[in-house]
Amino acid sequence: MSKDVLVVKDLNMHYETLSGDVSAVKNVSFTVKEGESFGLVGESGCGKTSVAMSLLQLQADNAKISSGSIKLDGIEMVGMSESELRKVRWDGISIVFQGAMNAWNPVVKVGEQIREAIREHYPNNTKIQNTEKIESLFKMVGLDSTIMDRFPHELSGGMKQRAVIALALSCDPKVVIADEPTTALDVVIQDQILKEIKKVQELLGLSLIYISHDIAVIAEMTDKMAVMYAGSIVEKGPTSEIFANPQHSYTKSLLASTPSVVGDKVKLNSLEGEPPSLIDQIEGCSFAPRCPNRNTTCHPELDMELVEVGPDHFVDICSASRN
Amino acid sequence: MAEYIIRRTFQMTIVFFLFLVFSYLLFNAIPGNAFSSLLLNPNLPPDAYQRVLEIYGLDKPLLERTQMYIVNFFKGDFGYSYKYFPKTPIELIAERLPRTLMLFSIVNIVAFYTGFFIGKVLAWRRGSKAETWITVTSVFSYTVFYPWFALMMLWVFGYKLGWLPIGKFLYPEKWYDAPFDSDVVFTSMIKFTVVVSLIQFAAYLASRGIESLSLRRNIRFVSLIAIFIGSYFYWNNGEALLQKPYASDIAYHMILPVMVVTVVAFAGTALLTRTTMMEVLKEDYILTARAKGISQKRIRDRHAARTALLPVVTSFIFTIVTIIDGSVLTEQIFSWPGMGQLLLQSVLEEDIPVAMATFSFVGVFALIAHLLADVSYSYLDPRIRIKSQG
Known part of the structure; x- marks a missing residue:
């Protein structure tokens, strides 16, 4: 029996707008066990991404978590200060964003952007250690290590997405959120990326939260799933x-x-x-x-x-x- | 890249040639000439005016003169000043240039850094009360009528409060028994500034490759301290010690013009930085950076401001181009005897060789600045690569 890594209980989140509060996440509860992959499916605007953003507390400025609890390894994350959250981000929970195309800063080399994340969480690493780490990450997702010195615009869409996965794994997170990681890719690359995520997840025993509107992908990728409609989970199992x-x-x-x-x-x-x-x-x-x-x-x-x-x-x- | 620079240099030569021809023709289109006043002098023989014209070759037809001027220009012969005869335009420029360069390079650097810093903080703190007020102030100082503002500052700080000198770049009474010319002091001040910035730049480059952020910061800090200690020793030893009182006199005179021009000049950079950075802050990679757990300051400086830099640098380089023509107004108001005043004087007195030389100096300066802007793009934004063809 593997232990629960992430426990979300009665999470409520709303956006404060001029025309009133928009409840994007309503009483959402789910549990992700170690090494398990959990799918979150629903149509556009049903609050899937809002859930993901609440987990990392990266929601927009007008979004407020009104109640609920998010426990990572038993540590409560709701109400953490910004500096505490910074430590949890990427180290505890990392995320593969919807648009991998825009996830990279166009003027910084890919390797440097990964290095930056590692440097933040492992400040005592030497340069060589970090380089080796990035090389091994690239190898895991099937990229050449020379990509490190490339700028994002020099990579193809599939390569960028693979590099994003490498980036998400760079600090050995406990939970990885994949928020529609294949949206902008063509079907062939989509399939490769999905296989890559699956392989990496099994290899590292990661807990994965896979968010998608494509129920077929969820079927292929996940052990457990939840269906969301209008901000709440209507069915899970x-x-x-x-x-x-x-x-x-x-x-x-x-x-x-x-x-x-x-x-x-x-x-x-x-x-x-x-x-x-x-x-x-x-x-x-x-x-x-x-x-x-x-x-x-x-x-x-x-x-x-x-x-x-x-x-x-x-x-x-x-x-x-x-x- | 090398091919590109060579091609651009070739194009620039053509542009410069056209520039020379047109400015020469324009200057000659001014009615009368520098020696017209000789005709009014009853003590001179009647043929004196004609003889002077012959000496300077002004009796020749315009086209022939233009051709001669251009040929001589490319040979490096700029003629003699009509007003200060034995002096050549180059000698006059060499005397004036350090003064203008010193004043306006400091103004531009200070204005760029304060503008960029304020701009990025404004964008970062969007919507706060302080942001609103600073933005309003920036818009004010961006749009204020500059000569009026400069005169008001002179009145307040120079006249009413008496803290700072009113105009000029030195107190003449201090320099009566000075063992050297003011230009010597200026040159050594410029040298000092250049060396200091090179050392700081070298420290920055050397620490770039270091993995630990705190060590990187410490090295830069130590280099800054070293520069302070080094400059203390530099100004208290040897020749620099002799120049010190004079240098500080010049520096004292520089405070007010630097302050005034900076206040006016920083606002453009600040507002531009604010706008471009607010666009950048909406990008997905800023969210990625936040998700990575990077500190707010680093996201602001390293991710947002770095990407927003391109249009700001573009506008900054075009500001540099206006250093000398912009200096006309400033130097007139603050009685700063630099290139701007030389330019104005020579045009008013129809001292064509001097005017041509100063204008072509401005022209070359502008052309080179534009080339630098193009080359710096490819460094600032790797997506822009200069193509060898087309």
């Missing part, structure tokens, strides 16, 4: 269990909207309507207005709450109570 036996209507719709490569061409299902505005206070089931499976046994008026329906498999009370 072991990936295989959720794919075999989806409980929440939104999860079912997501699965139904994924094309299959084999078999006849079928018209894909798409959901009617729009996700709700997060400015408005949502009472009860947030998915009810769009739910294709509504029937008389529904209780959309119940406050959202996860209930266990199978081993380690949780689903929102509204879908769980339906017959």
